[in-house]
Structures are given as structure tokens and as C-alpha cells.
Amino acid sequence: MCGIAGILYKRGGTGRNSPTGSALLDMLDGCQHRGPDSTGFALYGEPSDNQLRMRFFVGTGNDAATAISKIKEVLAKHSAEIVEDVVIGNNYRVVVNFTGDIQKLSYDAEDVAKVISIGTSLEILKDVGTAHEVDDIYHVQSFAGTHGLGHVRLATESDVRPEAAHPFWATGFADIAIVHNGQITNYWKMRRRLEQRGFEFNTDNDSELIAVYLADKLQQDTSLESALETSIEDLDGTFSFLVSTKNEIGYAKDRLAVKPMVMFENDEMVAIASEEVSLNKLFPGQALSTMEPAPGTYQTWHR
């Protein structure tokens, strides 16, 4: 149960150093009433070739030290050369030179620590607390980039823990993230199908399933657009979700239109949120020409 937000600045617009962090912060602040328990951001910076940005939950104190040394062992095993690393809040952020198999690296890493995200441009920042509380620790506001997603969460069936916060990374696939409002009712059936094909899941959260489902399609050279089209057929339940990849964002909405979604688009950007109040945060005092996507529809945008 939650509020979602996404923004993409188009090439012709203000460009690649757009204030995605502060825009998403404002949008989530506008819909915090939909989920006060935890807040998260998926932010895309400029991609760097052959470099991976990795984030882990490592806790604090001795736990963190132990987890970090184990992570370093895994990185060494996969010949991932550390370029820079830092501990922020309960996160360990590390940038590595890496040309190997990302899926194998991430599955091994998952055995020793909780992976938050891996990507050449994606970084997920999430924790318990409000948008501003998360910003205070992780400095979301200063983040510049082309696009990103955000999420506020009201924990209903699982605990209030940092790792249960959204966005979810598509475990094993670089640069794919998802924010989702709703409930996938054929979760276990879909998950078993994907597990039989060798994919691993790190949570029991249905949002992770959507991310891996889409990532799998993308890996098979399906476009994001067609992956979203089949997702409406394959996923059962109520959902409004946003997905992001290195270069695109997209949405899909279930046929019952149970979960809200409003979008605003101009030449410079597209912004999508659960409620118009989030969109208006970007344009205070203005009356926006917005639209509510129809049930059973999807769309994508390229940066």
C-alpha cells in the first residue's frame, strides 16, 4: 500500500544533469500520506562503461564491518576491482571495474549481504522514515541525472525494515528498478515459473517479481513496451507500477484500474504519480493538464 512517483527528463529538455533527486523528493513529500513507514528512490546517473555501482544493506558497527569484508571477498572472487567505496547510513556503496557476469556476481553477493541495487547508472536509496528523513541521511536532493522512480510505503503484510522498502531492483539484472502500488495475486505461480528457469528471489515481495519478470523479457530482446504489454496479461491482481531501465521509464496499469495513477507530459519531461498533488509539487500554483491512464494500458518514454 503506497504512493509511487517517476520522472524522466527528455534529451531535448534540460538534459542529463536534471534535478531528478529533488524532483522525486518533492513528489514523494506530496504523497507521504499514502505511506509513512518507509521511502525510497531509484536514481539514474550518467552510465559509466565497465563500471558497476553497487549498494548493500550492511547495518552498523561490527555487523557492517563483517558484511563489508565478506562483500569484498565476493568482489575479489569475481575480479571486480574496487574504484571507490563508502559507508552511508546503513548502506555500503562501492563502485567497481567489472566486465563479468552480473547475474552470477549478484547471486553470490546476495549470499553474504543484502544487495539493494547493482547497475552501471542505477542507484537505489531507501530506508525507513519519510522522504525528508531518508534525504537527510542519503542526500537524495543533490542527485542529478536523467530519470528516476520513488516510493512511499505503508507496511501492511510485512515488517517495517529498510530492505522491505521500495523501489525494488530486478535481482540479477543491472539497472532495472520498479515501484508498484497494488498486489499481485498469482505471485507464487509466476515466481515458481521464473525460479524453474534459474532466477533467484531475495524477498517475498511481489514488486521484486514484476522487476525480475520484466528484466527476463528484456534479456530476451523484448522491448520494454512489449514486456509491459504482456505483463498486463500475465500478472493477476491489482497494480499500477512504474519501471525504469538505463534509458527508459514506463508504466502499466491493471484492467480494473483499482490503483490510481496520474501523468503529466511536456516537451521537457514526463512525470507520473499516484496523485496529481505530487505532480503539482513540481509546478506550485499552476493548473496542470494531466491525464489518468486508462485501465489495462502501458506506455514507455526514452531519455
Add this chain to the structure above:
Amino acid sequence: MQQIDLSSMSVREGNQLLRKLAEQEDVIEIINPDAQHHIGVGLTTATTVKVRGSAGYFCAGLSDGAQFEIDSNAGWGLGDNIYDGTVVVGGNAGAIAGVAIRGAELIVKGNIGSRAGQVMKSGTLLCCQNANFMAGYMMYGGRIIILGQSGERIGEDMSGGNIYVAGKINSLGSDAELIDLPADELGSIMEFLDKHEVPFTGTFQKIVNAGKKLRYGTAEPDVRSIPFFNFSGNADYWNKKVQEDIHIKSQIGRYRIRGYGTARALPHMSDIAFRKKIDPDKIDPNVVSTVNMRTEIGGINGAKPLKLSMPVMVAPMSYGALSASTKRAVGMASTLSGIAENTGEGGMSDTQRDAAEQLIFQCLGGRLGWNIHDMKRANGLEIYISQGAKPGLGGQLMANKVTPELAEIRGIPAGIDLRSPSRHPDILGADDLVIKVEEFREATNHELPVSVKLGAGRVRDDIKIAAKDGFDFIELDGMQGSTGAGSAEVIEYVGIPTLSAIVEAIEALHEIEFRDKVQIVLMGGLRDGIDAVKSLCLGADAVAFGTSAIVAGGCIACMRCHIGNCVTGIATQDPVHEARYTAEVESQNIHRFFESVRWQIAAITKALGYDDVTQLSKDDLVALTPEAAAITGLPYEPEHRDDTDTIAIRAS
């Protein structure tokens, strides 16, 4: 013209100012609305409100008599439950525009979202462009005019009202049909369009209810049924009641409907006992004056609490299921005993309001009888999610009981088998629920407690959601609770026993550290003060009695509450039957029953060594059966089973 700038104050402050200004001003302008929720909610003064921008959820909701002009878009639930007035939206309106409206004229110049006009009762909703899917979902009356196209399943399960579509109709909903447009109706529509200066040339297709699902096909044969008490808790595998059920199902080919609660033997309050031996000879006859039982419910977040003379309330029961005289008697008894009454589904009549000093007003998915004026004269507002006897299902009121008077107060067509919606149009998740709760608070100036009625299902999750969504208290209902009409299989087999429910609920609140932030009122087959004290020991802040109050007032438990020919005049709307019920007499009987509960609560609390009911705790209890021990975590001490003391108290 006065301005309200929402960039410099909260919507709550803005609405307070709006109500004040509306007393003198003809036109009030709201600037910088920025799509914020609840603008103009609860306004009942004739004035014009110009919203310079977009409005969020429930704009103009629960208002009566005002004119709203919104320059740009409106969020979900435009004009929710509006009584009278006009709302004009220059842009698009989100989902459930015109939800549950009771009158008024709503004009949306752009598109409208899904499920527009859901459960609307009266008034006109005009969409000048396209409507999304399921417009007119479960509507009871009024009209929807769509100048553009309509989405899929238009008129889904509508039971009354008219829908007119000028453009393409994507598909018809269940039990909806297309009919020819009568000439005079086109005239009336054109008149409406002219009045609101909406240019249009063309004609309409008309959609109405097809009438195939309004009544059950075959009625149950009239038999003298076996009273509830004759088989309730009886473990006989094949018994007379099973035989009767099979016989009747062989005639009607579907599930049976009956009143009352589950008859199965389930772990209950009688499977736990007090740890301390209670000597009935040592109970002071004036014990009531020696124990503090005063309880406040609902004030935890600053609202004006219900003030109970003991931790007891009346469980929600509707005028509809029960006769007006019965509701009056129960209300009078609640006043005599200093406790609170609850309207249940179906609205608040003057009779109920006058009889009960403290009255909770319940809001259900069909919004039957729900309105701003009765909200304002209530002492508490309650969102019904489900009921212990039939979690996940709406109420059923068979045609015999849907009289013209009752249909009027509920705003529905008379003479249908009313199957109330099982879900709220605007509560599809915990996130929407937050916004709904806030709407109620806005409409009543944050003065009334807002509670939720939950039938025990996924108790642990549901309680956490209810707590986080900011309710002041939760009425938690176990599966032993009764109903006026439910399908027999659901009553017997769906739900969670009251004992499990309270244990899980308290654990859930401790898990999220919310135990002191929300109160729990437990109900569901509680029979007397002994059950009440056990509930309090298990952590309930108060309890509610429904079935016991009705039985105290003369119910014979024939379980034919749904038929409408109640011989005691309780579960009927037929004046001939109702004439047998004398509210003055029965209110005294119900009052005396409540006083017996009071005495028992005082006597046991004192005997356990306390002088205040808040001192009761789980440590005062033991379990008599392994099942009860497993459910409650109480020590299994079957030797207490032979204590005759509690039986003596029961008899006092």
C-alpha cells in the same frame, strides 16, 4: 470576493476559513489549490467556491447547497455523497466521480475516470467527453449523461437510475440493458445541457437495469424453522437442522439465508476461566459503587470521546434488519445504562437519534443512508469494512423488508432484494483509507471519533493497517457474532473466533508499538458480564453486545430475521408485526440486562482484587482446554473447570 490561499495554510485551516467566510460571502476564491485533497469537504452553506487550479480527492465531498467551480482537474471521488448544489470541473475528473451522490448537478468538461457514479442515489453526473470503464457501477438512482464514449461494462450491476451515452458504448455491464430513448427524456437532457451552456447536437442511447438479478429466483419454502438455541453448539453430525437445510436446498437449488451467528462449537470465552477462586458469598451486594468502570472511547487523538458508564456498547445493528421500534428500544436502553448505541448500516432516523444519547453513525460500502447532516449530529463515525458473521460480504436485506420508507432513507429502489456492496467504492487499499478517514474528520471539523468495524479475518494484518491509518478505535467482531441475514455456509464456516481475534489483535498492536495509540472494542457472541470481563482481561478496552441485547428484548432466535415476518416485531418492517413490540417495555428489559452485565463486571473485578476495570489483565485468566491454551497462550489448568463459583455469578 474573498480569497483563501492554500499555499500559506493547510487544507484543514482553509476549510475552516471557507466555512466561516461562506456565512457572509457570495463568492470565495481558492488559490494555489495544487491538487490538494478535501477542498470544500463538509460545506453546507449556499455560496460559490471558485477553485483556481486543480483539486485533489473528494473535492466538494459531503457538501450540501454550495456551487463549486474547479478550473482544472479534480482527483478521485469528486462530489462524494453531495446532497445538493452544483460542481463544475473545467478539466478531467479522476475515478469514482460522483460517488454515492444523493442529489446535485456535477458537470465535468473533460473525461471522467473509472466507476463514475458508483452507488449514486440521485442527481445528475454529466461527462462532456469520454467516460472510463464501469460508469454507473452499482448505481441505485439518478442519471449519468456521457457526451463522448463510454468504457467497458457500463452500468455494471446497476439496480436503478438511467445512463445516457451519446458516443460509442464499449460494452454493457452485468444486468444492464440498452433501451430506446423516450422523447421527453431527450428534451430533459437538452434542457440540462442548455442550462449549463454545454453545446451538443445528437442523440443518446439509454442504459437501464435489466432486472435479472434484483431478486433471488426461488424463495425458500415457508417452514417452521428450528430455533438457534436448539442446535447451536450441538456436535451431532447429522441432526434435525442439517436435515432441514438439505431439504430446503433441494427445493431452491442454492445456499440458504438465515439470521443469527455460527452454530458450531468453537473455542470461546467459556473455555477460559479466572485464575483466582471467586467466592460468591463474599460479594458485596453494592459492589457496583466500589469499582470504577467509567470508560472513554475514541478520544485518543483529540476527538470528543464517547463517555461510557462501563466498558460496554451496543453492537452495530441496522434499522432495516431491525424494526424502528427495536432500534428505539435499544437506543433508550443505551441511554438508561449510560453506554453508546450504533446505527449499523442504513442510516440514522430521528427516532434513533432521539432515543440514544450517544450514537455512532456507521458508513458502509453502499453508503445507504450516509449523509453529512446525520454525520454532524452523530457522536462518532464508523467505517464498516466487514462483520464477524460474514467477513468479506455485504449485508442482505430481502425485498419484504425494503419498504418505501426504508428505501427512502437508504436512497434505493423499494422492493429489491438488497445485497449491499461488499466493498467501499473509495477504499481499495490502506492508502485510500487514510484519505477517506481524513475526509470524515474534515467534514466534522475533527471533533468526532472515527472508528472502523472489522470482521475478524486476517486479524494481525488488518489491525495493523487500521492502527496505522489513524482510527481512534477498532470494533473487532469475531465469527460468533450474529447477522440479520447471511448465507448459512458463510455464517458457519467463514471467520475467526472471537477469542483468537482479540489475542491476535493485541499481539499485532504490540508488534508495531501501537497499543496505546488505538482502542479495541470486542464483540462477537459475548453473552454476559463474565464474557465481558474475560475480554477486558485479554486486552479489549470495551466490549459490545448485539445478540444478547436483542434476546433481552424478546427475540426467540427462530433465525428468520431475513424473512421480515418476525413474530416478536423485532426483525420486521411490517407495521402489523411491529405492533407486537413495545419499545417502552423492551427498553426496560434490555436496560436491566445491561445492568446485570454491570453488576457482573463489578463483582468479578472486585473479587479479582481490583477497584478499577483497567487493572484487569491476562494474568487473571487460565485456559480450560488445550485449544484455548494454544490460542491464548494462557496456562492450561483444566482443574478450574469444576469451579462452580463463576456459574453462581452468572446466576446472580
